[in-house]
Amino acid sequence: MIEIKNLVKRYGNLVALDYFNLEVEEGEIFGLLGPNGSGKSTAINCMLSLLKYDRGSIKIFGEEMAPDNYKVKKQIGIVFQDVAVFEELNVYDNVDYFCGLYVKEKGKRKQLVEEAIEFAGMKEYRKTYPKKLSGGLLRRLNIACGIAHKPRLIIMDEPTVAVDPQSRNKILEGIKELNRQGSTIIYTSHYMEEVEQICTKIAIMDHGRSIAAGTKEELKSMIKTGETLTIEAVFVTAEQIQEIKQIPHVFDVEYKEQILTVRCTKAKHNLIRLLTFLQEREISFGRVFSELPTLNDVFLEITGKQLRD
Numbered sequence: 001m002i003e004i005k006n007l008v009k010r011y012g013n014l015v016a017l018d019y020f021n022l023e024v025e026e027g028e029i030f031g032l033l034g035p036n037g038s039g040k041s042t043a044i045n046c047m048l049s050l051l052k053y054d055r056g057s058i059k060i061f062g063e064e065m066a067p068d069n070y071k072v073k074k075q076i077g078i079v080f081q082d083v084a085v086f087e088e089l090n091v092y093d094n095v096d097y098f099c100g101l102y103v104k105e106k107g108k109r110k111q112l113v114e115e116a117i118e119f120a121g122m123k124e125y126r127k128t129y130p131k132k133l134s135g136g137l138l139r140r141l142n143i144a145c146g147i148a149h150k151p152r153l154i155i156m157d158e159p160t161v162a163v164d165p166q167s168r169n170k171i172l173e174g175i176k177e178l179n180r181q182g183s184t185i186i187y188t189s190h191y192m193e194e195v196e197q198i199c200t201k202i203a204i205m206d207h208g209r210s211i212a213a214g215t216k217e218e219l220k221s222m223i224k225t226g227e228t229l230t231i232e233a234v235f236v237t238a239e240q241i242q243e244i245k246q247i248p249h250v251f252d253v254e255y256k257e258q259i260l261t262v263r264c265t266k267a268k269h270n271l272i273r274l275l276t277f278l279q280e281r282e283i284s285f286g287r288v289f290s291e292l293p294t295l296n297d298v299f300l301e302i303t304g305k306q307l308r309d
């Protein structure tokens with residue numbers, strides 16, 4: 001459905017997209033995950049022909065994307081990070097305006113607008129003006145405006161930044177529902193938990209490149225980490241840390257502020273082995289956690305840094 005090949009975009013000397021590649025199939029909720037400044041918004045804006053790029057190609061629905069390709073643009077819904085609604089129109093009229101850009105027939109449009117308002121959980125606010133809405137409700141209105149015409153492809157650029165948990169859940173559930181109803185979704189975020197929760201495919205971006213892509217299971221199987229053990233331990237010597245590194249399947253040990261973090265490859269009994277070691281050395285410890293790999297581990301192993309600083 002989307003095919004981006006070797007996209008390069010420079011802002012002056014800054015290379016924002018550096019031979020960026022992406023493939024999205026119909027029916028996916030596709031997460032574009034990357035730290036701030038990794039090039040997510042630039043990729044989206046190029047995809048929509050809102051930005052010119054220096055080289056590479058973008059195909060959407062099998063067609064070359066261009067600023068005047070309205071046939072393709074008509075089938076795309078966009079929800080930007082910054083809310084873009086009209087202050088002088090109430091909720092209903094805002095959604096009706098944006099839907100009207102695509103759907104001219106009044107009866108059909110009325111039904112679509114009603115559905116979008118219901119979908120955003122804003123029925124009781126239909127006559128309310130944007131000024132009176134909370135931040136979370138404004139975001140939901142922004143989404144309703146972007147999706148009312150039931151586009152085949154919906155692109156959302158960080159729709160949950162700085163929203164309250166209730167609206168955030170509503171938005172995430174909404175994205176899944178839109179997907180169930182048949183839309184393919186591209187979703188950018190730097191919140192890895194959200195991407196893990198809703199996306200069927202993920203591309204991880206860093207410095208304008210897609211550094212890994214696949215399902216979350218595929219991404220996790222690309223890395224060495226099978227389990228991360230975290231233990232509160234009051235005092236561990238440098239010598240003991242070296243000994244822990246020798247325990248089978250352990251490949252990385254960190255000890256900071258009385259927290260021992262031990263990364264192991266996938267194996268049975270990693271935790272038991274480590275706890276036995278601590279008991280034998282009479283190292284007193286408190287709470288113990290065992291975590292399966294996260295997308296942050298994928299990012300950490302590939303780039304050597306945390307997804308979130």
Ligand SMILES: Nc1ncnc2c1ncn2[C@@H]1O[C@H](COP(=O)(O)OP(=O)(O)OP(=O)(O)O)[C@@H](O)[C@H]1O
Pocket residue numbers: 011014016034035036037038039040041042043190
């Ligand atoms: N109009 C612009 N002019 C110059 N540099 C820009 C411009 N827009 C973005 N950049 C730079 O390009 C790089 C990629 O930015 P972009 O906004 O695409 O990243 P992002 O992953 O979407 O980040 P965020 O999560 O903060 O939105 C960053 O270094 C950014 O500072």
